[in-house]
Amino acid sequence: MTSQLAPHLQLLATLRSTRNVTRTAELLGVPQPTISRRLSALSESLGAPLTVPDGRGIRLTRAAELLAEAAERALVAVDAGARLAREEIEPDSGRVVLGFLHLLGRSLVPSLLRDYRAVAPRARFTLVQGSRQEMVDRLAEGELDLVLLAPVPDEPGFETAVLATQPILLSVPAGHRLAGREGVRMEELAGEEFVLLEPGYGLRRITDELCAAAGFEPRIAFEGQESDTVRGLVAAGLGVALLPHFEPGAPAGVAEVPIVPGVGRTIGLAWRRGEPVSRSVGEFRGFVVGS
Numbered sequence: 162m163t164s165q166l167a168p169h170l171q172l173l174a175t176l177r178s179t180r181n182v183t184r185t186a187e188l189l190g191v192p193q194p195t196i197s198r199r200l201s202a203l204s205e206s207l208g209a210p211l212t213v214p215d216g217r218g219i220r221l222t223r224a225a226e227l228l229a230e231a232a233e234r235a236l237v238a239v240d241a242g243a244r245l246a247r248e249e250i251e252p253d254s255g256r257v258v259l260g261f262l263h264l265l266g267r268s269l270v271p272s273l274l275r276d277y278r279a280v281a282p283r284a285r286f287t288l289v290q291g292s293r294q295e296m297v298d299r300l301a302e303g304e305l306d307l308v309l310l311a312p313v314p315d316e317p318g319f320e321t322a323v324l325a326t327q328p329i330l331l332s333v334p335a336g337h338r339l340a341g342r343e344g345v346r347m348e349e350l351a352g353e354e355f356v357l358l359e360p361g362y363g364l365r366r367i368t369d370e371l372c373a374a375a376g377f378e379p380r381i382a383f384e385g386q387e388s389d390t391v392r393g394l395v396a397a398g399l400g401v402a403l404l405p406h407f408e409p410g411a412p413a414g415v416a417e418v419p420i421v422p423g424v425g426r427t428i429g430l431a432w433r434r435g436e437p438v439s440r441s442v443g444e445f446r447g448f449v450v451g452s
Contacts (some may be wrong), residue, residue: 170232170239172199177229181218237303255441260289260296261309262363264388268408269428270309277448284441292386294361300431306442307449311363313429321431322450327405329367329424330417332391334398340416347375347420354382356391356400364388367426368403 175185182200186193204211211225221229261270270288278284289296289305296308301318313321331350333339339349350372357379358365372379382400385391391402396414405426406417430449432438438446 173229173232256285257445258287258306260305292361293363308431311426311428313427319431320434321429323429325428326425332395332404333401342418344419344421351377354400355379356383356394356402359384
């Protein structure tokens with residue numbers, strides 16, 4: 162079964178995405194009848210149908226879904242192996258797939274890449290942004306080589322290196338009753354409306370945990386996916402938020418107030434434990450960890 166399945170990994174993975182034979186044929190650059198014949202042969206080998214009609218398209222059967230999911234994982238592993246082989250033959254062809262949180266794209270990531278390109282001018286990167294949970298999941302699946310996260314993940318399948326600790330401040334509208342205070346305790350925020358990042362973001366988890374430790378659940382006014390949007394909603398007077406310090410200073414309409422006692426989050430680099438990496442990934446990782 163494995164020898165029959167292996168040549169068709171890309172077909173299964175693509176079909177799972179498109180749910181359409183014609184579109185799959187276009188993406189793979191082969192005639193539609195060829196796709197149909199391959200599916201028929203795979204179905205016969207499996208002893209069960211792989212697809213069923215679904216409106217104008219098709220739907221994968223449960224058996225086909227399991228095969229397609231395994232095919233996607235296998236393709237990720239094959240692609241990683243191919244990258245290692247290419248870099249062994251052509252060291253200058255290396256590329257680093259770096260994931261990071263939206264918020265870290267403001268200054269940390271650009272400065273790291275600038276400094277690294279100064280010593281490795283031919284280094285190439287693919288940059289991927291997303292929520293903390295998305296980055297963790299994509300790192301675990303092998304889609305990313307390295308991830309910059311906050312807080313640092315503690316899953317057993319990862320190795321990590323802490324790079325910095327970033328203070329977390331209370332952001333309030335400029336005319337808010339707490340603006341100008343030297344400090345505020347979390348208990349004082351029990352009656353406030355919060356503007357939060359969506360679940361899955363590291364700052365959301367930190368906010369939820371701090372509120373729970375202070376004995377209340379945050380009253381959620383709005384949820385967003387980017388810290389700049391959250392700050393904009395705070396500036397518009399629509400709530401308060403816990404966010405890192407905005408560099409070089411709080412934007413117009415927002416006042417930043419320290420939390421008492423102080424609160425911070427660790428920023429770190431994560432990678433899969435015990436997995437061989439390409440030369441380009443290893444060199445960039447060493448630079449980041451050692452800088």
